[in-house]
Amino acid sequence: MSDQVLQIRGLCVDYGVGADAVRAVRDVDLTLHRGEVLGLAGESGSGKSTLAYGLTRLLPPPGVVSGGQVIYHPADGPPVDVLTLSPAKLREFRWAETSIVFQGAMNSLNPVHKVSTQLLDVIRAHEPKSTAASRLARAKELLRLVGISADRLDSYPHQLSGGMRQRVMIAMALALEPQVVIMDEPTTALDVVMQRQILGQLAELRERLGFAVLFITHDLSLLVEFSDRIAIMYGGRIVEEAPAARLYAEPLHPYTEGLLHSFPALHGPRRELTGIPGSPPDLRAMPSGCAFHPRCPKAFDGCDEQVPVLGAPYVDDPARAVACRLHPAVAPLSR
Amino acid sequence: MTLTESAPAPADEVVLEAVGLTKHFPVRRRLRDLLSRTPAVVHAVDDVSIELRRGRVTALVGESGSGKSTVARLLAQLYPRTGGDIRLHGRSTRVRGGRRFRAYVRRVQLILQDPFASLNPVHTVRYHLTRSLRIHGNAGTGPDGLDKALADLLTRVSLTPPERYLDAFPHELSGGQRQRVAIARALGADPEVLLADEPVSMLDVSIRLGVLNLLQDLKDRLDLAILYITHDIASARYFADETIVMYAGRMVEGGDSETVTQRPAHPYTRLLIESAPDPERITGAGGDGAAAGERGHGEPPSLIRPPAGCRFHPRCPAAMPRCATDLPPPIPVDDAPGHWAACWLFDAETVTTQKAENAEQAGTETAQ
Amino acid sequence: MRFLLQRVAFYLFTAWAAITLNFFIPRMVPGDPVQSLISRNQGRISADAIASLRVLFGLDSDRSLWEQYVAYWGQLLRGDLGLSFTFFPAPVSEVIGSSLPWTVGLVGVTTIVSFLLGTALGVGAGWRRGSWIDGLLPATTFLSSIPYFWLGLVAIALFAGPGSFFPSSGGYEPGLVPAFDAYFIPSAIQHSILPAATILVSSMSGWILSMRNMMVTVASEDYITVAHAKGLSERRVALSYAARNALLPNVSGFALSLGFIVGGTLLVEIVFSYPGLGFQLFQAVGSKDYPLMQGIFLIITISVLVANLLADVAYLLLDPRTRKS
């Protein structure tokens, strides 16, 4: 219990209500442990961002959370269900406990306010008693943490490069030393050098501050390298979950396997790339049974009828879980 | 499907060539800058020379903002160039709108970087493709001919069955499908050269693979010359015959893809390759990821006032005094034919003299 | 520098073209000031006066349009706007000088209030879509679709009249002398309430609407979501983040609308007999008072151009992003 910081239970997220509703996230269970980096990957449109926004209740209309629980375990005190917080409580909770770095840093910073304003804003909102001087000192320190000189405080976002903006966002995310940082494709638009720089700094900071990261990307090679555990999403569900190295070495779900055979390697011998045939499912007309079965090379009778349940396939490896009838659960999920 | 001017040329013939291509963008200045005299420009592309050959893929990689897209647009003649030359089949061309421009784009087609922005949201796939066919006179005769040509085009990019996609609007397509429509549009012109600007950057790996395979196939079947711009160096390794690396508007290294990716010569290329995420690293050899991060520390240079000499020198771990003053020319690297790097490290003479100087300097420093 | 010169040249050209047009158009109209004077005094100025009036206005010497044009520019460059015909021999600058403050006072202040109020309501309506402020929109739309003059006349009929607090016409109580004192100022304010309210009612909905729509657009920007995610207070997100950004296009619209203060609400001035420039212009048009017309057109031209420039500058100041074009 002490080791879990965020538990997601049966989370369902819809776009729209009533007959028009589209279920983008289906019944997702996911646990984030203290201090770990949990990678979330999957096909585009599989609901990764929706999940991230949904659990923080930041989905824009017409998104609604239609079920489930998001339980947060603070360092001290009783667990809270984020989904039941009142707006005022939610505001208090946000950023202090979980912060978010969104995909486009250009759009995440308010273009008309200086970096300092936006950094100080969040500190003042949550620590109204702090003095202006202490806040400023803190802001400077934060920037230094992410490798930006303090004189950049007076810049406007447009005066910073994409990488710097992204780092400002990371600094801001760490301002209140939250327990959980959610990152939605924070480096997609950047080149690999910049990407590595940022991730390197992040890893270092995590070492120091000990927060947990939910890291969303579709760049599998990055995930394998950077995260401790990886969860794979397909069609709004988690289809596989495993420690990074294990997942890479031995994917269990056919979709994961397909993914791993879809990207070329930079080093070593050239290998055959098989890819995944077919196209992603339509959320409005999901295939019956396992959503992946129409594309699955290993599908067999019944895959189109029964929705496979996420379960641990090995008794000896409680950290692994997969939702595929090829690997029926043999042990309860250890949570 | 007939090329108007030249009879099918032998493979490997240079189709499109850029010589010393340069592009400077004027920048809109702030109020307080208004009084200064020198016109500020972004040195987006400086002195870039590329040869695109029949049936070959040339990859262009580099950091973001290094001018890759600008090169592509210059080659497509969408921007007027500041300097240098573009030669189509050896003949210098400079077209800006009008009939000659259209004749040019028939042979050189561009796929723009962003698949979400490059299709007009108000038009259907049919409209986009029909226009492309019509303009270039490939629409066949009569409605039947057009339908056949459309179906053919969609089939070629594996959007089958064609009827399912013809009347779709762009927003009804997935990213990969859009990208394929953009490719189909470019193919509708029946070009000799395809300039593909990051055609797969936004797609997840499985869709990405599909698109690349398609291009590969087209290249083989139609003998296209392809310029493939990407951030994904691994895909350049797999997909391109030749790879060129750009940094801050200049070419810094070029050569056979396998060589460039496996034995990078220029310090920037090395940094790039080391930075690329590689799952093998945690499982196997790798290990120097952190070191790479250390080394590449620093910001990309300002393109308005680019550093003198080698543009990479402020960040270069192997920088020598000469790097800050003299612009390195392309210098052949000996490990493979055609492999070159714009770096003084490969100029034996420089290396020796600078080493001597370094030693001297070190000597004086310790003496103090 | 070149950019600045270009802008200046551009505005100078516009000013020249507008002034030239403003010079020629009135002169293409048949009739002359004397005729208009006579027609206004149906039967009470004898035909014999025609000759003396033509001498008076200097219309007796037949100068070609071109000569007049050149002379006009000569005058303008000397800062001389000429003598008004209607108020002969009052200099145009004096006539304008006496009515401009009224217009700027009434319409200017109202425009600003309308902008502020409309923007504030628009912020509310856009931030809380579906709330009561949002419900206000159709009503304000209706009000703004009513012609100004009609609204003004109805307001006079309903609210003004003997014994009413609201005077039906004029800028201040007759008998008072404009001065900054305890008699005049209250009277001027009292006289401006009805016309101001009329303008306010019919012009506010535009601001509400545009601000609301901008708010709705901005509210779905990523940085607003981030601001929410940061746990900032509702007020701060709404005002400092959403409204601050949504305001940008409205501000340039506002700057432009300042340029239309002079020509824009002429009918309100007519209906309320308000001694402003709009009314003066209307009269000048009616009586072929070329010098006065040109003078007022000049004011309008300059104010629109200045407002344009202001809009440019306001954007530059308010929006720290320098755009690459």
Place this chain on the structure above:
Amino acid sequence: GDSPNANKKSGQAATVLSVGMPNGPQAENNNPFLTTSAAASLGYRWQIYEPLMMWNPVKPAEPFKPWLATKAEWSSDYKSVKVTIRENATWSDGQKVTAEDVAFTYNLVKKFPAINDQGVPYTDAVASGNEVTISMASPQFVNQQKVLWRVPIVPKHLWEKIADPASDPVKQPVGSGPYTLKSFTPASMTLAVRESGYWQNLPKVKELRYTSYTDNSAQTTALANGEAEWSFVFIPNYQTVFVAKDQKNHKMWAPPVLGIHGLYLNTTKKPFDDPTLRKAMNMVIDRADIFTTAEAGYFHPEVKSVTGLPSPAGDSFIAPEYKGQEHKVDVEGAKALLTGAGYKLDGNTLKDRSGKAVTIRLTDPAGWSDYQTSLEIVKGNLAKIGIAATIDKANQDAWFRNVEQGNFEATFRWTESGATPYDIYRTIMDGRVLKPIGTASPAGNFGRFDSKEATDALVSYANATDDATRATALATLQKIFVEQMPMIPVGADNIGGAYSTKNWVGWPDDSNPYGALQPTQPNAVDVVLHLKPANG
């Protein structure tokens, strides 16, 4: 206090008279010679400056009343007049009014054509003692009032310093009248009564407040709610709108003067070149209807006499043969007249001798609502004899141009007015200003009426040296007018006003028509001098 408004409320109701005019904001200009000045447009120039003699336009034939001059004697050819200047008049700066001042004034008007708004051809004015002899180039019998009543006398000692009297705004007017200018703002001017030195008893009204309202409706509203006590403005349905608001005190008096409004016919256009047709048209036009409906029952009093001369102003000029002959609507008579002359009434259509249907286009500026209403009525009237009329609401400038150039079929317009019927007939029939169609004739004869007889009679009337010649000439003119109907008279020009007896009484009215009740006429000063507090 030192504020100019500080004493504003101190004036009691019975010492102030509020005068209004619907003339819009004014520029500070008190030049009495300029029609464009605020002083002229609101009329207060006559409270500050005075004429030599007072004339009553309501009773034009009555002798002139002495004013600054005690006596005026015309030479028999009416080419010069000798006036005797009052001894006890002073300027408001204390200096005495002298014959020199008067001579100076007339010479000034002569010297500057721009201020000679009456167009009198002065040749000379010579002062000797307290007498001044003013000479003119032509006989001025018909223009006596223009010479003696229309020229404000100005002080020589101030005006000789003014370089250009036509463009001087005279910010501090000094005149011989009972009032001086106290304050000026674009919308209102205050005049205070002089403390001393006026040549007759000072008026009871201590302060005159002039307000310039922007338009008729603002003025009407001000009158109706008592803000303005005296004005000259057209009030539609004045009974309801004005009088009913204060039945006891709100009054309206608009007597006719010697000027008329009527339907000008283009006498060169077929078939309206036929006097018979014109006469028949005259017979069906319902002047009373126009008076009550279009002119709201007071504004342009109905002209009853067949000669087109209004009553009572023109009564004494009517030739014996037409005395008492009043115009009557006679549709049957008109039809008979027309059939007798070869016209055919074919059902509802009148056909002329050539068999063509008679149609007519009536035109007047769109904005002139009373004329437009009149045209509507005329249209209905003409339909009774089968003439189909259409109404053009023309643009004002175009209308002006077209009327002067003779490009119209029929239009309502006014005539000049004056001390004798000469001005009326001159505007309608003067062959001296006859121009071909297409050439402007701003001075009159818009209908292109070509009659040598009429022209001769006009010349003879103006130049006559004896009353008999004048009577003959006038009779000729009337005969031509009645028999040829070059213009169909409808209403008289008026010179009246609306006023309130709440605070002040003593206004001219039908029982005591001592002058014109219009604040802009020279009579205004006479009216103010007649006023007495209502409750005192």
Place this chain on the structure above:
Amino acid sequence: MTLSPSSIEQVIPGQGAVAQPSARARRRRFRFVANGKAATGLAVLGVYVLLAVIGPWIAPYDPDARSADVLQAPSARHWFGTTHLGQDILSQILVGARSVMVVGLTAGVLATILSILIGVTAGYLGGAADEGLSAVSNVFLVIPALPLIIIVTSLVDQASDTLVALIIGLTSWAWGARVLRAQTLSLRRRDYVEAARATGERTWRIIGFEILPNLTAIIASGFVGTVIFAVMSEITLAFIGVSSVSSWNWGTILFWAQGQQALAQGAWWWFVPAGLAIALLGTALALINFGIDEFVSPRLRTGGRTRIRTADGRTVAMRVGFTPVLAPNPAPVPMRRPADPTREDATS
């Protein structure tokens, strides 16, 4: 131009129809009529157009005809009362509708075409052409429209409806051109325009088929704005007695009413119907404008229900930042619920 141009502006930012991932979006576009406001507007406008066509035939009286019922309050015989000449006001309004609609629509069409021609061309071509055309539209923007219209209408003897419409149209395009130019400037650099160029499209085709369709919202709301402006101008001109339109329109009615001091006489019926008729027309057009905004700009689309019931039983409006949590819905029951410590106390 009471409908401030700002309502035209806010559609601009590049949010066209790009953002909508739903496959139904396109079909939904044409359901903007289902938007209550737009539907109301369209319905009212329909009635007006109908009246413009059949008004003169269904008018109970000749609007010019005088009668003995002078200045009568509304009654069964004269629904809207009569004028000082006994003319039937209802008939005047019915007959006047045509002129108003003709002028409004003609001027609207003309100004819209001009603003497209000039604004889009300037924005697309850029350079000297842009400078020139921008200068022209700036000049027209600077020239005060109403006085100019007054002056120009007085140039001719007989200003027909068409002429008034032409003049209004010719003087009121500048604002639209400005807005269109700005938007075109931003569209011009869009990738799909570059892509069309790279495909080899001709300039006129790019303007006509790639850029224009994306300007529909602005053009449409500009059109609506100009129509309102034109109607207001026509009525204003007639009201101040400047235009010499010999036919009836609502401004003429107001002109007579004002000339006869209808309100002072207590004849409100003379004044009120015409004013309301104008206001209603303006409102109808503005409502359609709402519809157009929402039709093209997906973010303004309310998309059906905006208020929903949440888990804690309250009804809230959907909004950014606080995603509602729906009341537990029995439909998507999870297949299996692993043991959950926090849940136990709830279930036990």
